[in-house]
Amino acid sequence: MKALQHVAVGAEPEVREIPTPEPGPGEVLLRVTAAGVCHSDDFVMNNPPENFGIELPLTLGHEGAGEVVAVGAGVQGIDTGTNVVVYGPWGCGNCWFCAQGLENYCSRAAELRILPPGLGAPGAIAEYLIVDSPRHLVPIGDLDPVATVPLTDAGLTPYHAIKRSLGKLRPGSWTVVIGSGGLGHVAIQLLRHLTSTRVIALDVNDEKLEFARSVGAHEAVLSDANAAGNVRKITGPAGASLVLDFVGFQPTIDTAMAVAGVDSDVTIVGIGDGKSGARIGFGVSPYEATATAPYWGARAELIELIDLAHDGVLDIAVERFSLDEAPEAYRRLAAGTLRGRAVIVP
Numbered sequence: 230m231k232a233l234q235h236v237a238v239g240a241e242p243e244v245r246e247i248p249t250p251e252p253g254p255g256e257v258l259l260r261v262t263a264a265g266v267c268h269s270d271d272f273v274m275n276n277p278p279e280n281f282g283i284e285l286p287l288t289l290g291h292e293g294a295g296e297v298v299a300v301g302a303g304v305q306g307i308d309t310g311t312n313v314v315v316y317g318p319w320g321c322g323n324c325w326f327c328a329q330g331l332e333n334y335c336s337r338a339a340e341l342r343i344l345p346p347g348l349g350a351p352g353a354i355a356e357y358l359i360v361d362s363p364r365h366l367v368p369i370g371d372l373d374p375v376a377t378v379p380l381t382d383a384g385l386t387p388y389h390a391i392k393r394s395l396g397k398l399r400p401g402s403w404t405v406v407i408g409s410g411g412l413g414h415v416a417i418q419l420l421r422h423l424t425s426t427r428v429i430a431l432d433v434n435d436e437k438l439e440f441a442r443s444v445g446a447h448e449a450v451l452s453d454a455n456a457a458g459n460v461r462k463i464t465g466p467a468g469a470s471l472v473l474d475f476v477g478f479q480p481t482i483d484t485a486m487a488v489a490g491v492d493s494d495v496t497i498v499g500i501g502d503g504k505s506g507a508r509i510g511f512g513v514s515p516y517e518a519t520a521t522a523p524y525w526g527a528r529a530e531l532i533e534l535i536d537l538a539h540d541g542v543l544d545i546a547v548e549r550f551s552l553d554e555a556p557e558a559y560r561r562l563a564a565g566t567l568r569g570r571a572v573i574v575p
């Protein structure tokens with residue numbers, strides 16, 4: 230089968246011919262119908278693989294959708310022909326975090342060498358994908374896999390980040406969303422659908438600010454050295470109750486902290502350079518502000534998001550690419566010229 234593989238640090242991914250996998254005991258084989266391209270792949274491809282415990286070549290793609298075509302010995306409860314999306318942050322299924330569906334925080338994943346598809350295990354940007362357990366599949370019924378697959382990360386990660394702050398998003402509050410790309414444009418829609426907070430989006434050019442407005446941002450502000458002051462002009466002295474930073478480099482984290490209000494949450498989702506961080510301290514940060522860096526989301530939250538998708542309240546912006554065009558999708562991602570999510574349709 231064809232697969233898009235990360236073959237060397239700093240190099241472009243390559244479409245390669247590899248053996249079609251067969252499901253082992255407990256596993257499920259999907260014929261991939263759609264696979265999303267995430268900015269985290271760019272980070273992984275430009276850093277030493279040993280930093281993530283991964284080996285090259287690696288088939289990319291941690292957002293996957295497919296049709297169940299075969300199951301391994303012992304698999305019950307899922308029929309061939311079922312259309313599914315894949316819950317990606319695989320865990321052991323048994324530890325305290327996994328017992329709550331928070332497999333993204335599995336306490337035994339490192340010890341058991343369990344890695345997500347596309348981030349260690351073979352990923353979804355291929356014709357077929359092995360999923361380690363039917364527990365990691367969510368049926369999507371008649372939803373379009375191309376428009377739905379971004380929910381597995383570009384939706385799930387902001388949904389998890391927003392849910393933990395819902396109690397702070399009272400009417401009259403402000404939420405600042407930094408970076409209106411794959412994750413950010415879903416975050417804006419989730420904020421609008423789930424809360425009555427008012428949303429200020431930050432991004433780097435007029436086209437992206439217009440995109441943020443088109444998906445529901447009340448205000449859009451250029452993310453430059455004056456951004457914090459310009460946001461404060463909108464929020465007034467109260468500042469933001471929640472800041473979601475989908476970039477995560479030091480300048481955006483500094484902006485995030487500068488617009489945060491008393492008792493706010495500053496939630497840093499973007500990986501940035503993997504070294505930047507928020508400064509918290511008396512006189513340095515707003516009183517009782519909390520800074521956090523979450524990772525992905527819970528199994529139950531993906532099920533909730535698929536239910537939201539059935540309700541038709543989300544409008545996921547997708548740019549489609551074939552498997553042969555997948556390297557171009559990664560070029561566009563790195564150049565920052567995508568509108569929403571790039572999705573590979575094998």
Ligand code: NAD
Binds near residue numbers: 409476
């Ligand atoms: P993306 O490239 O689709 O979107 C990034 C957006 O940020 C773009 O609109 C871009 O124009 C904008 N941007 C870039 N620099 C900016 C700046 N200085 N100020 C304001 N906006 C700026 O990326 P994505 O796939 O949505 O991922 C966003 C980030 O989240 C990445 O760092 C990714 O690695 C990370 N991520 C983290 C998790 C997690 O679990 N924590 C999960 C998925 C992705």
Ligand code: ZN
Binds near residue numbers: 267268269270291382
């Ligand atoms: Zn991702």
Ligand code: ZN
Binds near residue numbers: 320335336337
């Ligand atoms: Zn676990």
